[in-house]
Amino acid sequence: IELIRGNGEEGDNPHVWVSVSAAIAQVRNVADGLAAIDSVNEKKYHTNAGAYIVKLETLKKKMHDGLANISSRDIITFHEAFPYFAKEFNLNIVAVIEREPGTEPSAGELAETINIVKSHKVKALFAEPQYPAKAAQAIARETGIKVYALDPAATGPVSLDAYIRIMETNLTVLQKALK
Incomplete structure (x- = not known):
């Protein structure tokens, strides 16, 4: 790998x-x-x-x-969990909300992300179910874009099909958010 x-x-x-x-x-x-x-x-x-x-x-x-014909490929993710996913499915991560693990973004970092949303015409912002979405919601309020959840399969119930179910849900979310 x-x-x-x-x-x-x-x-x-x-x-x-x-x-x-x-x-x-x-x-x-x-x-x-x-x-x-x-x-x-x-x-x-x-x-x-x-x-x-x-x-x-x-x-x-x-x-x-399922992702072959999405109209927008620029995304903003909550933290650095999705570079491998983005590379595999030809998505472009233009910004990351939480740049330092476990620390809220500064006012300057939020402003920078808001500018990126506007300049790249980003359609959706992706939070993660295991983290508070406060910063993502603040960016959404300032830009009018929607916040969705992408799950990096790092937490949640353990079952034999958990990974596949999580990834199928991520596919559905991406199709809805980036159409």
């Missing part, structure tokens, strides 16, 4: 799983790693990984097809 560098001293962006292609690579890597330390169950690991990868490949195609 090719990592995306963070800004400044942040290091590499860790949110690789938000890309479906990278999630597929992770599933393969986990199966290979488990098989290497537990050869008795190697076939089970690879069989299970293969079955899940088929589901992820189907999801990836659905998402590529």
Whole structure:
């Protein structure tokens, strides 16, 4: 998996799983790693990984097809969770609301983001379900754009199909927001 560098001293962006292609690579890597330390169950690991990868490949195609004809590709995200996703699905992140993890944007940063919304004619701003949307709502009030939620699959209920359901919801949200 090719990592995306963070800004400044942040290091590499860790949110690789938000890309479906990278999630597929992770599933393969986990199966290979488990098989290497537990050869008795190697076939089970690879069989299970293969079955899940088929589901992820189907999801990836659905998402590529579903985002192929959106009219706007410029987006603003809440924090740096979506660069891998944006790269995979040909979206352009023109601004990030929370530039430093865990810190609210300054008044100057909010003003800069508002100017970016106006100059790029951004259609939608994306908050995340696990964070307060106060800054996103302030930008929306000043610009008139809508706030939507994109989920980086970092929190929430654990279930066998959680990742796929989250990504399908993200697809629906993006189609609605960027039409």
